[in-house]
Amino acid sequence: MPSNEEVFEKVREALVDALAVDDSEVTPEATMVGDLGAESIDFLDIVYRLEKAFGISISRGELFPDDILTNAEYVSDGKVTASGLSQLKARMPFADLSKFEQNPLVQDFGNLLTVKDLCNYVKTKLA
């Protein structure tokens, strides 16, 4: 099991290559979309680089369960419902959803994931 620093360094390398950002921009608190400028297609590239760097397999929707956000059962008036939030928490134990919970607008979900969340996700896959 690699150390937290080793995981972070490899995640950083994957993000620098996929998003053409500087090493210094990739901090644990940086959000993937807002701070690092990731677009939806970049996630395909990031997933591939993480799979290769860590020898793991990441299936569609695992890192980013957008199927929940398009399910009418879990969304009401543009907001994720309580049951939707509990689904997200169950599917994304690696992510800190506390801020999102305060005002769970679907449109803000895309900017939820941070570099730290990504590192936590990789650690759960390696465990």
Added chain:
Amino acid sequence: MRWFWIDRFEEFVCGQSARTVKNVSLGEEHLDSYNQTWPYMPASLMVEGLAQTGGLLLGQLSDFKARVVLAKVARASFDKLARPGDRLNYEVKFLSQQTDGAIAEGKILINDQPLGTVELVFASLTGPEFEKVELFQPHEFLRMLRSMRLFEVGRYPNGAPIAIPEHLLAAEQAFLDA
């Protein structure tokens, strides 16, 4: 102007890899317009050749129903220039495939020698907003595939030939009947 940046397929293995050939000719207008005194093939059009090679490789997985586009060039390096009279080969190999796209490694050869490498990210546009978007007229698309001789060399990994999809044949027939 024709937007064909490959001349024909030489190899095509469903879901895995493809190899195309592109002959660089002084008869091509873009060579003069790019650099009149010393004509050479722009690197961007070699990327387009790789994109067409890989895009058709990905599109074939859905019988050419998916709307495949080049989404991103992750990395590209070119070590030589291609000039009139040179023969280029574009080789594309999938590194990873998901339902919404693929990552591919592209190699460019010039007269059988390495010229460059390009990492390509393809996207399949599958959302409801794309449902009514047609990137090509089906009968024209089939004419292009026939011209590029894709079905002459196209094979599945077990060696079985790739047949022309029924919906493209039907569109071609409807066009001929009209």
